[in-house]
Amino acid sequence: MPIIDAGAPTPVASLVVDSAASLPADVSLRHPTLRIVPMRLTIGGVTYDDGKDITTQKFYELLQRHPGAATTSAPSPAAFLEAFEDLGRQSRSILCIVVAERFSSAIDSARSAGVKFSEENPDHEVCVMDSLSAAGGQGLIALEALKLIEAGKPLTTVVEALERVADRVRLLAFVDTLYYLWKGGRVPMIAHAGARLLHIKPTFELHQAQIATVAKPRSTRKALDRLVRLMKERVEGRAVRACIMHAAAEESAHLLHERIKREFDCRDSYVTEFTPVMGAHLGPGMVGVGFLPE
Incomplete structure (x- = not known):
């Protein structure tokens, strides 16, 4: 059974990023082809989804009470898979841009999810890209990706362009x-x-x-x-x-x-x-x- 919604407009590609990209809160609202997968944050014995169930202000209040006690972890493969399945209803090509592999295992989770998604949806493709960056650097790469995707560029063209962008950012x-x-x-x-x-x-x-x-x-x-x-x-x-x-x-x-x-x-x-x-x-x-x- 096709995953694409019948009768829905079909973008050429969609984009997934992890929350390390530090994109402004309104970006997802303005770009329906984007999904942000939250990193995980543990402080004071409680684990939170970054950007979802803890505000920045609340986090720094907790950090003052628990300095040095905060730990972070990559999103699970299941979290990436959920994003792929959601966007797979819109388009057959999905690009996932993750924080640099040197700093996080997010790329491993994304690749694992991509393999599972592709096995279940052989008419779709998922490309996982190492941004070689983080925070605003990764965010700028993601915004360039959105421009190319929304201009209707095919996934291979988008990835080739972004590899050059990643070298410059x-x-x-x-x-x-x-x-x-x-x-x-x-x-x-x-x-x-x-x-x-x-x-x-x-x-x-x-x-x-x-x-x-x-x-x-x-x-x-x-x-x-x-x-x-x-x-x-x-x-x-x-x-x-x-x-x-x-x-x-x-x-x-x-x-x-x-x-x-x-x-x-x-x-x-x-x-x-x-x-x-x-x-x-x-x-x-x-x-x-x-x-x-x-």
Whole structure:
């Protein structure tokens, strides 16, 4: 029995992403060919679906009471399969873009679900793609995918284009404190103590699934300045699309957004929150920008 709804308009392809992409809340409402599969978050002995049954504000309240106690996990194969089955009623081709394999087993769950779905629906195809990124970088790739899908491009064309996009997209971000990384056992106490004493805001870059420390500015203002400077070095005067992200640091995010709109040929931009899945490890106060030079 065909899974496609009789009489319904049939998009060429549909898109699934995991919630690590930190897409704005209204994106799913505006794009019926998109489904977001939640990552899992456990804190205070309770497990939540990211973005579904816990708000960002509630999460940070819990994190203050349980620092270092939050853990995260990938969506189950069943969660991806549910999304594939839902979208399979609309289209015969499904693209699934997941957070970088280096950081999560989400890709394994998605591949497992894709195999099961394809066995049950041999007239459909599922392609699982490693974004080589996370948060705003992954989100920008997903938005590019939606543009191509909604333009009617076939899945093979979409994937080929997105592989080039994934090579170009970058993410720059700074953390307000190393406290949560220390409490989670990810950095030594001396690193946290030194950063706190010197007011250092460690700044990182994510590109092609590789993370590097690129600066150690000593105030939030200097950290924002450094993000802009580093972004300019990488954009090299080209037009750019940008996603500004924050973890309970909305004012700093909007200051960064205004500077980016003013100092770059910014074709498109938006502000969103880092998913609590990232905040679980890095804590509040984090600010970053994902960007895609043209």
